[in-house]
Amino acid sequence: MALQTTLDEIAAELAPRLGEGKVADYIPELAKVDPRKFGMAVVTLDGETAATGEALEPFSIQSVSKVFTLALALGRVGDGLWSRVGREPSGSAFNSIVQLEYEKGVPRNPLINAGAIVVADVLLAGRQPREAIGEILRFMRFLADDEDIVIDRDVAKSETETGFRNRALANFMRGFGNLVHAPDLALGVYFHQCAIAMSCVQLARAGLFLADGGRDPVTGRNVVSRERARRIAALMMTCGHYDGSGDFAFRVGLPGKSGVGGGILAAAPGRGALAVWSPALNAKGNSLVGSLAMELFVRKTGWSVF
C-alpha cells in the first residue's frame, strides 16, 4: 500500500479521537494551540515524502529539539559528554528533580530536561547564547533543507517567564558544579531551542539521517558517524518518551522523541523518518493521538525495528 494511503487511513481512523488528552498548559503560549490539530509526514530514504492533515503547519518542536542538540554536543565533545550526563531511562517525569539529588547533579540522560540543559551548557562553551542558538537553528535548517525554519519568539519568551522548574533544575545542577555557565545562559539556549517551530514535513526530513546510519540519503552528506547515529537512536528508544518510553517501545517499536508541543519524531532504520503532530498530551506528557498514529503506522507497515 502506498505510504500516502496509509497516512490518510490513519488520519481518518483517528479523527474521532482528536482532542483527547490535555494540551500543555504550564507554558501559556502552548496552551493557546487548538488541541484538535493533526498532521503527519513520512520521508523515505529515497526522498519520497507523504503527508496528511496539517503536516505543513509549523508547531513548537519543544523537546524533539533535544535529539538535534545532542548530535551537536557529541560533535563538539564526543564521549566526554557522558561524564556529565547518563544514558539510562529516568523512571520518572520529564522535569523530575529527585534523581538529580540522589545522583549528585548528573542527569540520567540527555533527553530529559535536566540532561538537555547540560547539553545546552556544552554548546555554550566559548560562545554567547545567541551564537549557540544560531548554530542550532542553522543545523535544523541544514538538516531539513529549508531556510524558512524560525524560532517562535513568543513561545521562547513565555517559557523564559514561566519556566520555574527548568530554572530549578539548572540551579540545582549548577550547585553540584555540573553547569559551567550561569544557569540563565544555559536556560536561554534551552528555551530557544524548544521554541523552534517546524512542520511535520520539515521535522521528518530533518530526522532522516537517523534512519540512514548518520548520512542524509538525499544529499549524501554525512551528518554523524554510523555508530553515533545508532547510539542516538538507542537513546531515543530507551529515553525518548520520558516515563512513557517503555510503552512507546512496546507499542511502536521505533526510536522516537516527543515534545510537549505535541510533536513526535521517529526513525525507522533503513526505511525512513516520521513526524506527527497532535497537541493534546497523555498523562506522561507525550502526544496522545500522535502516539496512536505512530502505533497504527507501524502496524500497517511493519516498520518496527523488532
Next chain:
Amino acid sequence: MALQTTLDEIAAELAPRLGEGKVADYIPELAKVDPRKFGMAVVTLDGETAATGEALEPFSIQSVSKVFTLALALGRVGDGLWSRVGREPSGSAFNSIVQLEYEKGVPRNPLINAGAIVVADVLLAGRQPREAIGEILRFMRFLADDEDIVIDRDVAKSETETGFRNRALANFMRGFGNLVHAPDLALGVYFHQCAIAMSCVQLARAGLFLADGGRDPVTGRNVVSRERARRIAALMMTCGHYDGSGDFAFRVGLPGKSGVGGGILAAAPGRGALAVWSPALNAKGNSLVGSLAMELFVRKTGWSVF
C-alpha cells in the same frame, strides 16, 4: 567473515579481561562459580550454530528465565497482565523496593525481580507450584529442542534459603494485594525458574523465536504471535538489563536480557539469537565481559537494530 571466526576473535580479544567484575555472592551456590568462565554461541535463522569457549557448559540462567515466563504468562492472560505489572524501565536496581511503595505494589516491568514474581503468580493460577515449574521447564526444553535441560536443585535451595530481598518484595506486593497466592508459593516458582541450568548453545537456540517474529525458524512452529514477539523484544530493549538497560541499548543495540549467573541472551530480528556467559558482573549486576562480547559482536557484524 564467518560467524565462527567472529566468535573466536571475540574470545581471544576478551581473554585478558576474564575475571574482571564480581561474581554474585548473595546466592552462595553462584559464588562458587569460576569467574573466568566464558562461552558464547550464535544461532542464525537458518539454523546455523557457531560457538566458542565453554558454550556447551550449563550455567544458572537466573533472570534470563524472565523472558520465557513472560511469554508463557502472556499466553495465559494476554494483556490482562498489564494491570498488574508495568512496561517502563525502573531507573533502579534489580531488587529495589522503593518504586513498589510509590506505585502501590505494581512493579515497573516484568523483567525486574518484583515483576517476575507477579508473572510467577500468574503461572500458578489453578495449579501447584510443582506444575507451574514443570510447565516452565518443558517450555525451555521445547524451545531449545533439548530434553536434557534441568533445574539445578542446589541453586534453587540456596536461593530459597537466602532470598530475603525477594521474599520482602513478594510480601510487600501481597500486602498491596498484587499477589493472588501466598508469597512463598510464587517465590517457589520464581526460585526454581531462576535455577534452570542451560548452556549458551541451548539458550541461543531457545531464544531464536524472538528473532523471527515469534516463530521457530528451524521447526516452523509458532511460539508467539509476531506482535507479541516484537513487544517482548521491546521490553528486553528498554528493561532487560535493570538500571544498565540504556547503556546496553547504547553500546549493543539489541534487545537482551541478563541474569546474575553471568548469562545474556540477545535477539537480532531477522538474523539470529546470541547467548554469552561470563560470571563476573559489573556494578549494575550484568555480566561485565558478556556485555563487552555482545558489543564487539555487533561492531563486527553490524547486527544492531538501529
Next chain:
Amino acid sequence: MALQTTLDEIAAELAPRLGEGKVADYIPELAKVDPRKFGMAVVTLDGETAATGEALEPFSIQSVSKVFTLALALGRVGDGLWSRVGREPSGSAFNSIVQLEYEKGVPRNPLINAGAIVVADVLLAGRQPREAIGEILRFMRFLADDEDIVIDRDVAKSETETGFRNRALANFMRGFGNLVHAPDLALGVYFHQCAIAMSCVQLARAGLFLADGGRDPVTGRNVVSRERARRIAALMMTCGHYDGSGDFAFRVGLPGKSGVGGGILAAAPGRGALAVWSPALNAKGNSLVGSLAMELFVRKTGWSVF
C-alpha cells in the same frame, strides 16, 4: 481544677466527634472494634489516678508497646543498639520501606515498625520467642503493677496471618544482615507485643516511670536510669507518632507514643503519665480523637514541656 473534672470535661467536649477517622482495617481483628469507644486516664507522680470513659476496658496497645521493648533492649545491649537502629524521625509512614533501602537496612528509629522489629530481634538473643514474649509481658505487668494483663491471641494470630508489610520489612532487613534471627522469629515477638491488651489506667500507670526520671514514684523502684528515661522520652517526642510526630509535639508538647489500636501514651515529666484510647485514626495512623484529647488536656492543665 481537679484532674477528674478536667478529664470529664474533655470527654464531654469530644463526645460529638467520636467515630471521626477510620479504624485500622489491615488487621482484621482490629477492624471489629467500635470506633466510638473512648477512655482516658491520668496517673500523677504521687499516685493519684483519674479516669473517664472506658478507661478500664483493655484494648490492643499495638505500637505503644515499642516504648517498653525499647527500654528492655537498652537494658540488654545499651548504646550498642544504636549501631542497628537510628534516632531520627522518619519523614514517612509507619510501615514505609523506602528509607530502609536508602539507608541499607538500618531503620530510622526504634518507634517505627522496622525499628521495633530490630528491637524484638535484640530481645531474642539467646532465647526462644516464647521466652522473649514472656519477658515483655512480665515487664508490662510489673510496670502496671497488675498481673491481669494478657496478650490477645486472636489479635496476634490476625497480625501473623496478614502482616505482609511487616514480613517484607523483616526480610528486607535480614537481607542487609540487620536481623540476627530468622525474620519469622523476630516477627513472632513483634506481633505478640503488639497484641498486648491493656486499659488506659494500666497503660498510664505503666508509663509513669517516664515522668519521674526512670523511677516508679509509687513503689520507689528504679526502672531505667534518669538519662535513659530522658532519652526514651526524647525519642517519643521526635518519633512517637510516625509522620505526625511534629504535629503532636506542636499541638500537645509532650513525649507520646501512639498505636494503631487507637491508644496513645504520653509522659509529662515531673507531673504524671496519661493514656487515651479512641480507635478511629487520622490520616497519619494516630488516634484522631485521642490526639485531640491530649491537646485539650495540655491546654487545660499547662502540662506541656515547652
Next chain:
Amino acid sequence: MALQTTLDEIAAELAPRLGEGKVADYIPELAKVDPRKFGMAVVTLDGETAATGEALEPFSIQSVSKVFTLALALGRVGDGLWSRVGREPSGSAFNSIVQLEYEKGVPRNPLINAGAIVVADVLLAGRQPREAIGEILRFMRFLADDEDIVIDRDVAKSETETGFRNRALANFMRGFGNLVHAPDLALGVYFHQCAIAMSCVQLARAGLFLADGGRDPVTGRNVVSRERARRIAALMMTCGHYDGSGDFAFRVGLPGKSGVGGGILAAAPGRGALAVWSPALNAKGNSLVGSLAMELFVRKTGWSVF
C-alpha cells in the same frame, strides 16, 4: 554550681576538640572563618548572663534566623501559614529538594531552607525586600535589646552569588505556586536574614522569650503568646537540627536551632536561653563542638525538658 563556672568547665573540656568537623564551604565568606573559634552564653529568666570564650564576637547566625522570621510570619498570617508549609521533620538534609517534589512544593517545616524561603515570601507581602529585611533586623535588635546588630553585607553577597541550591528550591516552589513573589525577591530576604551577625550573648538574649512563655522576662514585654512560644519551641525540638534533630533531642533534650555558621540557640523553658558558637560542622550540618557543649551543659545542669 554557678553558671559561669559551668560554662568555663565546658570550654576547658572541649578545648581539645576545637576544629573537629568541617566549616561550611559552599558559602565562600563562611569558609574563611577560623574553625577553632568557640563562644557560649547563657541568659536566665531573671536576666543573669554568663559567658565564656568568644561569646561577644559576632558570627553569621544563618539558619538560626529561621526561628525569628517564623515568629514574625506567624504574627502576620497566624495559622494561615500552615497551608503553605508543614510541621513535620524532614528526614533529609537541610537543602533537600526530593520531598518538595513528592509533596508538591509544600516544604516539610519552616526550619529547613525551603520552608524558611516560604516564610520570607510571607514577610514580603505588600512590601519591598528592603522593608522586609529592615523589619527582621529591627526585630532582632528589639529582642536582643541591642541596636548594634547588623547584617554582614559580604556574607549576604556571597550567598546571593553562590546560593544555587536555594535558588533551585525557590524556583521549584514557585513552579508549584507556593511562592507569591518572584523567587529572587524571596531569596533576597532569605539571604539577608541569614547574614545577620550576632554574638552568643546577643543571640541568647534574643531567644529568651522562648524560655518564658513568649514574654521577655527582663522587660516584661510580650513577644508572642504563650501557646505560640510553645509551638515554636516544639518545632525547634522536632525540626531544628535538620536530619540531626532526633539526635539533638536525644542527647540534649532542649528545643534548639542550628545554623551553618556554627551557631546554636536553645531554650530551656522556665530557666533561660543558651547560645553557642563553634564553626566546624558535623555530617548533618550542625556545629560539632557546639552540640557537645549543649550536651555537657544539660548534663551538668539538668536543664533538659524531659
